[in-house]
Structure formats: structure tokens, C-alpha cells
Amino acid sequence: MPGFELFGDAERREVQDVLGTGVLMRYGFDGMRHGHWKAKSMEQGLAQRFGVKHVQLLSSGTAAVSVALAAAGIGTGDEVILPTFTFVASFEAVLMLGAFPVLVEIDETLTLDPEAVRQAITPSTKAIMPVHMCGSMADLNAMQSICKEHDLILIEDACQAIGGTYNGKALGSIGDLGCFSFDYVKTITCGEGGAVLTNNEQYYLNADHYSDHGHDHIGSDRGAETHPFLGYNFRISELNAAVGLAQLRRLDEFLHIQKRNYTILRAAISKIPEVVFRRVPEGGEESYAFLNFFLPDLETARRVSNGFKENGIDGCFHYFDNNWHYVRRWEHLKEGKSLNQLSETIRQGLAKIKDKQYPQSDNIIGRNLSCLIKLAWTEEEVHSRAKKMVSVITDVL
Numbered sequence: 001m002p003g004f005e006l007f008g009d010a011e012r013r014e015v016q017d018v019l020g021t022g023v024l025m026r027y028g029f030d031g032m033r034h035g036h037w038k039a040k041s042m043e044q045g046l047a048q049r050f051g052v053k054h055v056q057l058l059s060s061g062t063a064a065v066s067v068a069l070a071a072a073g074i075g076t077g078d079e080v081i082l083p084t085f086t087f088v089a090s091f092e093a094v095l096m097l098g099a100f101p102v103l104v105e106i107d108e109t110l111t112l113d114p115e116a117v118r119q120a121i122t123p124s125t126k127a128i129m130p131v132h133m134c135g136s137m138a139d140l141n142a143m144q145s146i147c148k149e150h151d152l153i154l155i156e157d158a159c160q161a162i163g164g165t166y167n168g169k170a171l172g173s174i175g176d177l178g179c180f181s182f183d184y185v186k187t188i189t190c191g192e193g194g195a196v197l198t199n200n201e202q203y204y205l206n207a208d209h210y211s212d213h214g215h216d217h218i219g220s221d222r223g224a225e226t227h228p229f230l231g232y233n234f235r236i237s238e239l240n241a242a243v244g245l246a247q248l249r250r251l252d253e254f255l256h257i258q259k260r261n262y263t264i265l266r267a268a269i270s271k272i273p274e275v276v277f278r279r280v281p282e283g284g285e286e287s288y289a290f291l292n293f294f295l296p297d298l299e300t301a302r303r304v305s306n307g308f309k310e311n312g313i314d315g316c317f318h319y320f321d322n323n324w325h326y327v328r329r330w331e332h333l334k335e336g337k338s339l340n341q342l343s344e345t346i347r348q349g350l351a352k353i354k355d356k357q358y359p360q361s362d363n364i365i366g367r368n369l370s371c372l373i374k375l376a377w378t379e380e381e382v383h384s385r386a387k388k389m390v391s392v393i394t395d396v397l
């Protein structure tokens with residue numbers, strides 16, 4: 001996945017343009033910039049590559065999720081449905097807006113179980129946020145029909161699945177709003193960065209204003225702009241955008257390498273009858289950022305995970321025992337540990353999450369290993385890695 005592995009001259013040249021003019025900000029200073037608009041160019045490039053009308057580039061993926069929620073008007077008293085298996089940023093963003101994250105069970109797609117989503121809907125539900133974890137997607141047909149039935153907003157967190165598709169459309173471009181991250185370890189990186197994608201002009205204008213103190217961005221005198229509503233600062237700098245612009249041009253090259261490496265590893269491991277791969281919804285194609293598979297039970301998965309570590313096979317995660325991505329170890333969330341006072345509704349809701357059991361997700365995450373696909377591996381290295389992985393798994397079984 002990480003685009004930083006192939007950081008090179010193309011990225012340096014783009015950054016050099018910005019250093020040459022000294023205009024490090026994405027807005028204004030038209031005369032000084034000698035035609036260099038890195039953030040704007042990246043937004044146009046993303047819109048074209050992903051087939052959406054509007055893109056707002058932001059300072060991070062977490063900012064993207066927060067801004068997407070805000071753009072859709074989600075806030076205090078609202079509930080957002082998301083999976084138990086996600087990066088912490090997804091619930092952080094919901095909480096930051098004063099809304100409540102309702103965590104629901106996942107299925108073998110490693111993302112939202114449509115039946116669990118249906119059961120979690122209440123009169124306060126405003127949005128469903130599938131998180132396309134580890135390179136593949138939720139059943140988006142099912143999510144779209146649930147949203148239609150209940151008049152809900154669909155927000156895709158596609159931060160880990162850039163380049164994946166569903167029925168021929170890019171992940172991130174299918175919901176009412178979609179989010180990407182360009183942090184340092186994502187498929188393409190800005191160093192730090194993120195983006196909101198949408199075909200809805202109002203949501204786009206909301207995102208554009210909200211991420212820059214409510215500025216309307218009309219005219220060329222920043223000081224004279226009006227503020228139709230309150231906003232904050234989630235702007236990306238031109239330096240970060242310059243790196244991302246170069247990386248975006250290389251996205252298809254990166255995806256090609258990911259797929260090649262993934263395919264070699266998968267072919268080798270699929271010879272082991274006990275191994276089952278993550279389910280990809282019909283019509284979906286993964287981004288190949290990770291190879292995800294299930295072992296027969298928790299104990300086997302733990303032993304294989306340890307075996308990988310002992311044999312120098314890095315980048316394979318057993319999320320059941322991991323602090324970042326799975327509800328089981330999110331003590332800070334369950335205990336509501338916050339620097340500032342949380343609202344009464346949120347405190348009560350978090351207390352419920354603390355007592356709640358997620359047996360289906362435990363079973364799935366307990367048996368799952370997710371192996372990061374790197375870009376810098378040579379074909380030889382991938383083959384030798386495949387051999388080692390097969391031998392560790394076979395030994396444990």
C-alpha cells in the first residue's frame with residue numbers, strides 16, 4: 001500500500017515548484033504563484049480519475065471524514081452507523097461533531113453486515129458510514145437501498161481502498177460523500193492529507209467553506225470574503241498537495257504493482273485448503289492493498305501471526321489483539337476518556353458500547369489476518385515471501 005516506498009524525483013519536482021515561488025498556501029496570492037496551484041490541480045485530477053463532480057482536498061483523512069459529516073449537516077443528537085472494525089479516525093470524526101457512533105457487526109467482507117445495519121436504525125440515525133477496510137468494500141448495493149428506504153446519508157470511508165471499484169465505479173465515488181486519506185502510509189501520500197468526494201454541489205460548497213473558517217471563496221480578496229456559516233481550518237498546504245499531485249499521477253502504476261504482488265501471494269496461499277479468503281461483494285474489485293484471509297479459529301490465527309513474526313514476515317496484522325482497528329481494545333472510547341466534558345447522550349451511549357458484545361465480529365476478526373501489500377518488493381521477494389508464509393501456515397495447521 002504505502003506510496004512513500006516509491007517517493008522520488010516526480011514528487012521532488014512538484015515540491016520544488018512550490019519552494020520556488022514560496023507560496024505555501026493553497027488559496028490566494030495569485031500574482032506570486034507563477035501559475036502553480038497544487039491543491040487545485042490535485043482536486044481536478046482526483047475528480048477526473050474517480051469520476052465525481054467535486055473534490056475538496058483537506059489536511060488529513062480524519063479531517064475528510066469530519067468535513068464530510070459536517071457538510072451533510074450531521075451533529076448533536078444524530079447517530080452514525082459504522083462498523084466495529086475500522087480505524088479510530090472514523091469514530092473520532094463522529095464524536096468531534098457531537099454525533100454518536102453506533103458500532104455494528106461486520107461480516108466476511110470485513111465491513112458492515114447489512115442485516116446488522118438494519119437492526120441498528122433508530123429515529124436518530126442520520127447516516128451510514130461503511131469503512132472499506134484493507135482494500136475492499138462493503139456491500140454497497142445493500143447500503144444504498146437501506147439509505148433509500150430510511151432516508152439516510154451514505155458516507156464511504158474509502159481511506160484504505162483507493163483504486164478499488166464496485167460495479168465499475170470507484171470506491172469513494174458511490175455514496176453521497178466519499179473520503180480518502182493521503183497520510184504517510186496510504187496507497188498515495190501527501191505526507192498528510194485527505195479528500196472529500198461528492199457529486200452533490202451543496203455538500204461540496206459546504207465542505208469548501210467549512211474547511212476554511214466558513215470563507216465563501218468568492219472574488220480574489222480573502223479579507224473581503226463573507227462567511228455564510230461557521231467553519232474551522234482543515235486546509236492542506238501547497239507543499240503537501242504538491243507531493244500528492246505527483247503521487248496521483250502514479251496511482252495506476254502503484255495499483256498495478258499491488259495487484260501483481262497480491263496475486264502471487266494469494267495463488268500460493270490458496271493451495272492450503274483450510275485458508276478462506278475475505279469475501280468481496282459481487283461486482284466489486286479490491287484495490288489489492290492488503291491480502292486478507294481467515295484461518296479456522298482464533299488460536300490458529302494467533303499462532304500463524306506469531307509464526308510470521310518469528311520468521312521475519314512483517315506487515316501481517318491480527319487485528320483481534322490490536323489497539324487501533326477493532327472495538328475490543330478501544331478502552332478510551334468505551335470509558336469515554338475525554339479532555340473535555342462529553343454530552344450526556346454521548347456518555348450514556350458510550351456506556352452501552354462498553355457493555356455490548358460483538359460475537360459475530362469477534363469470530364471474524366479473531367480468525368482474520370490482513371497482510372499489507374508493499375510496492376517496493378521485487379517479484380523474487382514476493383515469491384520467497386509466499387513460500388515462507390505457506391510453510392508457516394502449514395506448520396501451524
Ligand SMILES: *Cc1c(COP(=O)(O)O)cnc(C)c1O
Nearest residue numbers: 060061062087089159160181183
Ligand atoms: C487512515 C485512515 C483514516 C484517517 O486518515 P488520516 O489521514 O490518517 O487522518 C480514516 N479512516 C481509515 C479507514 C483510515 O485507514
